[in-house]
Amino acid sequence: MGKSLLVCAHSYSNFQKEAINLVSDMFDFVNVIVRTNTFVEIGKHSRMKYFKPYSSDYKIDLKDKPQNVNIYPVSIPYLPTDRGYKLLGEKHLYRVKKLINENNINFDLIHSHFTWSAGYVGAKLKEEYGVPFVVNARGYDIYSLPFKDDEWRSKITYVLETADQIITTSESNLPYLKKLYITSPIHVIPNGFRDQLFYPRDIQRTRIELGLPSSIKILLAIGSLREIKGHKYLIGAMSKIKQFRDDVICVIVGEGELQNELQKIILSYGLQDLVFLKGGKPHHQIPDWLNSCDLFILPSLQESYGTVQVEAMACGKPVIATKNGGSEWIINSDKYGILVEPSNSEDLADKILVALDKEWDKEAILKYAEQFNWNKIAVDIKSIYDKII
Template identity: 25%
Template structure:
C-alpha cells in the first residue's frame, strides 16, 4: 500500500526535533511493508523573516530512506484563520497533485493533527480518503481559538478514521466526533537496546525527571513533593533534566527548602545524556499538568524503571501496577505519597517485567501493525 503522510509539524533546519515522532512512525511503517511518502507544508512566522535558515520554495529529498516533499512559505495571514485555511488548502491541493504525478496514486492520506493539516486537507476537496492521528495538547489546554473550532467538526467527521494517542484525547475529541468511533493507538518507542555506562559517582537512591521547564510540566509540584519527604529521603536525590522559562523559579524553590544538596537541575540534555540518566536512576517521575501521551515515560520503562505520572490522559495510558503509579494533577500530597511508596517498595518492581510490558505494548513493530490494520480496513471499505 502507498500512503501519503501530511504532518501538521515536522523537523526542519530551524527545529530538528519538531514532529520527530511522525518521522519515526513513517520509518517504522516502511520497515513493516508500507510505502510511505511525506508532504509537509511549512509556514514560517513573519517574526522569523530575517532569522530563519529556511528558503521559501518546493524541495524533495530522501531522509532515512523516506521521500520527503516540502514547501516552505511565510504565514502571511497570522490570526486571519479563514484566509489562512484557504491558502493552506490551496497549497495542499497544488502540491498533492504535483507529488501524485511524480509518485503515482495514493491509497490513503494520513494526517497528523487536525490543527491545522486535517482542516486544510478537508477543505481542499481532494478525493483520496484520509485518516487523522491527533496528538495536540491544545485540546486539553483549551488553547483552540473559537474561529478554529468550527472547522474541526468537518476535519474530524469527514476522516475515515480518527486515532488518538492518549486516553485524555478520547474525551477531548468527542466534542467534535462520536467517541465510540475513535481509536486509541499510543505513540511508539523507537529506542533500541543499548549499553549505557554506569554512573560511578552515584551513592543515593535517585529520582529522575525530564521535560522543558515550563509550567505545564509541573516541576514545581515535583520539588514540593520531594520536600514533603525530605526527612525520610536521607539517602535520596532528584535530578531534573531540561531548561526553560521556569528555571530561576525552580532554583529559588530548591533554595527555599534548602535542598541544593539533594535536587540538581541538569539543563538541556542530549539523547546520550538522557539515556545515561534514565539508565542510572531508580525511578522516573514527571508531574505534568498537561500531557497527551508522554514519550519520556516509555523511554524510562524501556530501561526497566518504575514511573510516576499524573492523570492528564497521557501517562495514564501507560502507567499500570507493573510499572508504577499515577496521581492527580497538582496533588502534592498524592505525589509525595507515591514517591515514598515506590522508594520504600522499589524491590517489588521487576525491571525485566517492566521492559517486557514496554516491548509488548509500545514497540515500533507493535504500534506500526496497529496502524497498518487501520489502513487495511479503510482501504478495504473504499473498495
C-alpha cells in the same frame, strides 16, 4: 507498492518520526511536510532559550531517515496568540499547496499528525485531490482547542468529520471526541518506543558518561519547561524528601519558557545541590538519561498519553505519575509505578518516598512495556492504511 504517502506534521522527530518511518515500507515515497514558524527560525539565533525547542533544529531529526522518506520544511510566520493560531490553518494550507505544485508531489493517501493546523491542511487537500485522509488527534488539539469557543469547535469538528479515519493516542481522549459528536471511525493507537533505542543499559556506565553521581538515588523528569508539565510541584516535593533522605537528587531534562522561574524556585527552597535543570537533549540521547535514574517522574497536570513514561518502562524503570488523564491508562498496576494526585507536592513526595523503598520487578516492567513497542503498533497503523487505500 507503487503508492505514495503525504504526511503533514508539526515535526519529524520523536513519536511523529517513529510512526512515519515504520510505515514507510508500504510506499514508494513518503513526503513529509513539516511546519515551522518563521519568527522562531529568526529568533533561534538569539540568546533566548525559549525559541530553541520550537525551531527546525529540534523539529527535524534526520538521523536514521529511510531513503524513501523526503522531508520538506515549510516556514510560516505566525504569532503564538489565539487569533494568530486560528489564522494559521489557511496560511499552512497555502504554503503546502505551493510546495506540492513546485515539487510535483503526487500522493495516494494523506496522514496529518495533530488536528490543527496539519489536520486542517489534510482535510482541505482531501477535498481538492479526492484521496483518503487520516488524522492523528493526539492531545491538546482534542481536550482543549475545540472547547475554547465556537470558532475552534467548528474548525476542529470540520477536520475530524472530513477524515476517513481518526487515530487517537489513548482512551482518555474518547470522551472529548464523544462531546463533539464525531461520526468518523476512531481507533485508539498509542505512541510507542523504538526497541533499538530504548532498552536497559548499565546504570553505572550511563551515569559516568552523563557526569552523574554513582552512589545516590536519582529521580528523573523529562519534558518541556511549561506550566502544564508540573515541574514546580516536583521541586516542591524535593523540599520535603530532603527532610527524610539525604541520598536523593532530582534531574530535570527539558527546555522552555519557565526555565528561569524554575531555577528561582529551586534557589528559594535551597535545593541548588539537589535539583538540576539539564536543558533540552536530542531524542537519541534520552535513553541514556532514562537508564541513569532509579525512578522516572511525570508530574504533569494533564497528558493525553505521555510517551516518555513508556520509554522509561522500556528501560526497566518504574514510573511515578500524576493522575493526568493519560497515565491512568498506562500505569494500571502498582507493579509498574504509582499514581499521585496532580498539583500536589505533598502527595508526590510521599509516593516517591514509598517508591524509593520498594523492590521493583524490573523484568515485569519490561514485559509489560513490550506492548508499546513501535513495531507492534505500526501493524495497527498499516491495517488502517490497507482498509482505505
